[in-house]
Amino acid sequence: MTSNMVSDASDLTSVAQEIDNAATTVLGALAGPDARLRDDQRTAVESLVRPGARVLVVQATGWGKSAVYWVATAVLRGRGAGTTLVVSPLLSLMRDQVAAAERAGLTAATLNSSNVGEWRQIEEQLQAGEIDVLLVSPERLANPGFGQRVLDALAGRLGLLVIDEAHAVSDWGHDFRPDYRRVSDVLQRLNPDTPVLATTATANARVTDDLALQLGEHTTVLRGPLARSSLQLTVLPQMDPLARYGWVVQHLPELPGSGIIYTLTIADAERLTEAIQARYGDDPDLRVASYTGRLDAADREQREEALRANEVKALVSTSALGMGYDKPDLGFVVHVGSPPSPVSYYQQVGRAGRAIDHAAVVLLPSAADDGVWDYFATATIPKQDRVERLLAALNDHDEPASVPALEAETGLRRTAVELMLKQLAVDDVVERSQDGWTRTGTDWTYDQEHYDAVVAVRRREADIMRQYLRGESCLMKLLQQSLDDPAAQPCGRCSVCLGNLPEPLQAEAAADMVAGVREVLRGQTHLLETRKMWPGGAFGARGRIPQHLSADEGRVLVHADAPEWTEARTGVLVQDGPPTPEVLHAAVTALSRWKDTWVQRPDLVLALPAAGLTSLTNGVAEHLAQVGRLEWTTWTPTGAVDPDLASADEAAGWRGALDSSGVRDQVANRRVLLVVDRTRSGWAVTVGAAALREAGAEAVLPLVIHRVV
Numbered sequence: 001m002t003s004n005m006v007s008d009a010s011d012l013t014s015v016a017q018e019i020d021n022a023a024t025t026v027l028g029a030l031a032g033p034d035a036r037l038r039d040d041q042r043t044a045v046e047s048l049v050r051p052g053a054r055v056l057v058v059q060a061t062g063w064g065k066s067a068v069y070w071v072a073t074a075v076l077r078g079r080g081a082g083t084t085l086v087v088s089p090l091l092s093l094m095r096d097q098v099a100a101a102e103r104a105g106l107t108a109a110t111l112n113s114s115n116v117g118e119w120r121q122i123e124e125q126l127q128a129g130e131i132d133v134l135l136v137s138p139e140r141l142a143n144p145g146f147g148q149r150v151l152d153a154l155a156g157r158l159g160l161l162v163i164d165e166a167h168a169v170s171d172w173g174h175d176f177r178p179d180y181r182r183v184s185d186v187l188q189r190l191n192p193d194t195p196v197l198a199t200t201a202t203a204n205a206r207v208t209d210d211l212a213l214q215l216g217e218h219t220t221v222l223r224g225p226l227a228r229s230s231l232q233l234t235v236l237p238q239m240d241p242l243a244r245y246g247w248v249v250q251h252l253p254e255l256p257g258s259g260i261i262y263t264l265t266i267a268d269a270e271r272l273t274e275a276i277q278a279r280y281g282d283d284p285d286l287r288v289a290s291y292t293g294r295l296d297a298a299d300r301e302q303r304e305e306a307l308r309a310n311e312v313k314a315l316v317s318t319s320a321l322g323m324g325y326d327k328p329d330l331g332f333v334v335h336v337g338s339p340p341s342p343v344s345y346y347q348q349v350g351r352a353g354r355a356i357d358h359a360a361v362v363l364l365p366s367a368a369d370d371g372v373w374d375y376f377a378t379a380t381i382p383k384q385d386r387v388e389r390l391l392a393a394l395n396d397h398d399e400p401a402s403v404p405a406l407e408a409e410t411g412l413r414r415t416a417v418e419l420m421l422k423q424l425a426v427d428d429v430v431e432r433s434q435d436g437w438t439r440t441g442t443d444w445t446y447d448q449e450h451y452d453a454v455v456a457v458r459r460r461e462a463d464i465m466r467q468y469l470r471g472e473s474c475l476m477k478l479l480q481q482s483l484d485d486p487a488a489q490p491c492g493r494c495s496v497c498l499g500n501l502p503e504p505l506q507a508e509a510a511a512d513m514v515a516g517v518r519e520v521l522r523g524q525t526h527l528l529e530t531r532k533m534w535p536g537g538a539f540g541a542r543g544r545i546p547q548h549l550s551a552d553e554g555r556v557l558v559h560a561d562a563p564e565w566t567e568a569r570t571g572v573l574v575q576d577g578p579p580t581p582e583v584l585h586a587a588v589t590a591l592s593r594w595k596d597t598w599v600q601r602p603d604l605v606l607a608l609p610a611a612g613l614t615s616l617t618n619g620v621a622e623h624l625a626q627v628g629r630l631e632w633t634t635w636t637p638t639g640a641v642d643p644d645l646a647s648a649d650e651a652a653g654w655r656g657a658l659d660s661s662g663v664r665d666q667v668a669n670r671r672v673l674l675v676v677d678r679t680r681s682g683w684a685v686t687v688g689a690a691a692l693r694e695a696g697a698e699a700v701l702p703l704v705i706h707r708v709v
Contacts, residue, residue, distance in 0.1 A: 019045055022074035026104040027067060040224055041068055044197075047220045048072045048160070053195040054219040056166070056211055058203050060226045061350030062328075065199040066097060069162045070104045070133075072197070077106075077132050081159030086135045087183055088164045094135045095301060096326045097164075106132040111140060111150065114297035127153055138168070138179035141186065142422070144433050156191045166198035167343075170210040171454060176380070178422035187215075201226070202347040205484040206457075225487035226346070226480050230353030233475040233494040235363045235468065237507050241563035244336050244364040245272050245517045246509030249279050252286060252314065254504045256360055257331025258307060261316045262348055264337040264372050266292045267560050267709075271521055272336060273316045278520040291317035319348065328355030335363045340373035341461040342468060342482035362505065365469045368561070373465075377458040382420050384446040386412055390420055391429070391444060400436030408536025411646030471496045521564035522582060525590040528554030528704055531686040537648030539655065551674070551689030554702030555594055557586050560709045572616050573678070573706045579619040583705070587620050588627055590703065591673075602673035602701055604666065605632035608688055610654075611678035612640065613705075620705060621675045630673075635663050635688075643680050654687040660695040668696030678706045 019042065027035035037045065040059075045068055047055045057065055073084040088094050094110045101108035109122045109131050125131050140146050161183075163169065168177045187196065198211055212219040239247065248261060263269045273290040280286040289303050289312055300320075306312045308327050315321060319339070330352045339345045345363075353359030393409040394401055403421070407414045421437055424430040429444045430437050464482050468475060473490075474497050480488035495501055530551045536542030558565045558573065565573070568583060579587075595601060605628075607614075607621035618634055625632035641653035660667070672692055676685055689700040 015046065015049065018075050018078065019049070019071065022071045022078065026070050026074050026106075029104050030067065030070070030100065037067070037071065038064070040222070041071075044068045044222050045072050045075070047222070048195050048197055049075050050195065051193040053197075054215045055195070055197050056208065056215060056219055056221045057197065057199045058208055058221070058223040059199075059201060060224065060228055061201045061347070062228070062354035063201070063224065065164075065201075066100060069160065069197055069199075070101060070106060072195070073101075073106060073132055073160055074104070076159045076195070082129065082157040083126060083131050083154065084133045084160040084162060085154065085158055085186070086133060086162040086164060087138055087141060087180075087186075088135050089137060089168060089177070089180075094137070095304075097133075097135055101133045108133040108135065110135040111146070112137055112297075114301075123150060123153070126150065138177060138183065141183065142179045142425070142432065151186065151189065155189050158190060158194050161186060161190065161194060161196045163196070163198040165200055166211055167200040167203045167207050169198070169214060170203075170207045172206050172210055172457060178419070178426050181426040201350060202343045202483065204343065204482065208484075226483055226485045227476055227487065227489075227491065228350065228353060229491075230357055230359050231349060231361050231476070232358060232502060233349070233361045233363075233479075233491070234501060234505060235365065235471055235475065235495055236501070236505070238365045238367060238469070239508070240566070241337075241366050241368050241561075242518055242566065243509050243514050244366060245275050245521075245563065246514035247364060248272060248334060248336060249276055249517060250509050250513045251505065252276060252280075252288075255314075255332040255334070256358070257329060257356075258310050258312065258327075259314050259330055259332035259334065259359075260307075260321060260348075260351055261288075261314050261334045261336060262339075263316065263318060264339070264369070265560070266294060266318055267562070268336060269316045269318055271524070271562070271564075274524060275517045275520050276316070279516070285313065287312045288314045288316055291315040291321045293318065293320045295320075319344070325351055326354075327351070330354070330359065331356065332360040332362070334361075337369050337372065338363055338365055338465050338469060340376045340458065340465065342464045342479050343461065345465065345468075346479045346483065360502075360505075363469070368563075373462045377455055377462065380419065381451050381455060382423055382446075384448075386410075386416065387420055387424070387444070387446065390417060391424075391439070394430065394437065394439050397438070400433050400438050402436045404533070406437070408542045408648065411535070411537045411648040413647055518564045521562065522586055523589055525586075525593060526556040526559045526707070528556050528682070528685070528702055528707065530554065530689075530702075531682055535648040535651050537646070537652075539648045539651040545686070545690070549690040549693045551685060551700045551702050553597075554674075554685065554704060555590050556704045556707040557583070557590060558706040560707065569706075573613070576613045576615050579616050579623070583616075584620065584623045587624055587703070587705075591624060591628070594701075598701070600671055600699075601628070602671045602699075603630060604670045605630050605673045605675060606663065606667065606692075607632065607634045608637075608658075608674055608676045608684065609634070610637060610641075610676050610684040610688075611643075613677035616705065617675055617677040620703075624673065624675070624703075631666075633663065633666055635660075641684070647681065647683070650681055651683045651687055654683050655691075658684075658688050658691050660691040663692075664695040667692050670697055671699045672697045672701065674700050674702045676702060676704045678708060679704055680708045 023037045041064055044057055047053055049072055098108045098110055111119055163183055169180045212221055269290045269292050273288055276288045291303050307315050333349045333352045349361045389410045393406050403417055406417050428440055428442045431440050468478050475494040476491035477488045490497055533544055534541040605621045605625045607617040609617040621632045637657040638659055639657045641657055685702045692700050
């Protein structure tokens, strides 16, 4: 008995010494010679370095979760364990983590889409055991080629598995990603003695329970208080969408340091960036840049680094710049529109105030946000008839089917096909190989009860955000309660606790500032990229659209729910009528900017009232013809086409509705400016352009008055 106790004490002392030595080296390199593990961090490391450990850490952003797995990695590698595999959701986070690991004295690498040329060398280093930490995305885990080459090579030899931002594993989480479920494949192939760490700052009790269940029944859950004392949360009174832009433009110089301005959509990010740049020009202290999912990896990295180095005042971003971006002195986060979930809001505002005493967090609400919330609540929920259509198409294939082939055969949009396949893969109904997708033989049933419950949870979260916007209680306390934090209490510094807006913030934007933003944005035009592929399916033709049948790159006057066009979007853009002077001016401005890219100017204006807005479309076409001294005419569809049809069905509908025989003589050997009233999919433009080219038009330049989404 005494001997065992001495042995146990000796073992504990040895482990403690290992942790102390590793922490001194790692934290000293990361944060200076005086840095030490806090008691809660040490508890996490002690739990993690035991064979077969399963640990879930739920702690506030900025708590230092990465320090835990770097120290644990150093301990385990010192014992001769294999590489640590970190599953991380974003390229920006992976770059930050690689840099941090290397500062900590660990050899780190990542395999992602931005460094394909380095893969072979990294894989050779993995085989040789020369890499301490490998970071990969969940999408990379789901790639069959990666699984065969890398995971098979590491099978049984991993020293530690880390699942970062683990709330994305759970479909009860605010940011569920089906690819994250592929982590379960790795868990099943692990050596039973390999420790596993899952970390998140945004998991309520239901998500925590789900994650613990997936990790294993003996999972240790380490949960801490989620309040952030450095954040001063503020909600402004509700304002219209354009006034929100004006408020940001007006108050940007007063916001502390540099920060992030979040928007709900890509279009909002691009519009607001344009408005700020138009106001402040090249002022080095007020530079901004947009950051969205449309950027390639190199542009994202460049803009992240510009913000980190304070070379820009702010990035105007969608949620693409969210999880994992690390700038300890980020001084503010402004939301132009509220996310639909208090959990996702907490995650985003957590970017600010990590290593400074005060950061401003401001939310600018609008009644328009509710429609966005409703969309997000159901956007990722599969529809039974669509899944059945997709599975039927897969059943018709003896060989693996590609996503483009399934898109053509089902008439479903590609993004929907990709999402459903990933969701079906979670349930082992389909599987992906390097050649495409196949059925596994597992039966599929639509779990209506589960999906209804997920939607109900999302709608309850939206209701919590409405309480937040109304200021029914302390803002920080409400966010903590939404995450089931038992330590939730009033913060004493938010706009609700203070009873007013903190200086120098004001509740409204100046009228002249809002007017200036409207003028800038109405002068914008947006590119209309032409479709490159025929849809197959009901349309028949599939594959690339021949060059001699395609439209030129076009322009859009009013994109989606553009706030600068609110009056038009509730007027002539839906009810028809003569175009307003503002619409006519925007059309002329668009052409004056567009003409520099033309090989030759158009010599015929053709009005196509695809949505039935005949007066509007003819009015714009006639005005442009008068200004440009051109001929103009109308091309009237022979019937209406439902814009909610599946892609191939809609394209087929337009082929039947657009008879070019009536305009054949007028368009032959002409360069046609095609004015279209409204489109969502672009099929009216694509099919119409092909018909005009077949009728002898030399070129078709589309001008869409309103592009809806």
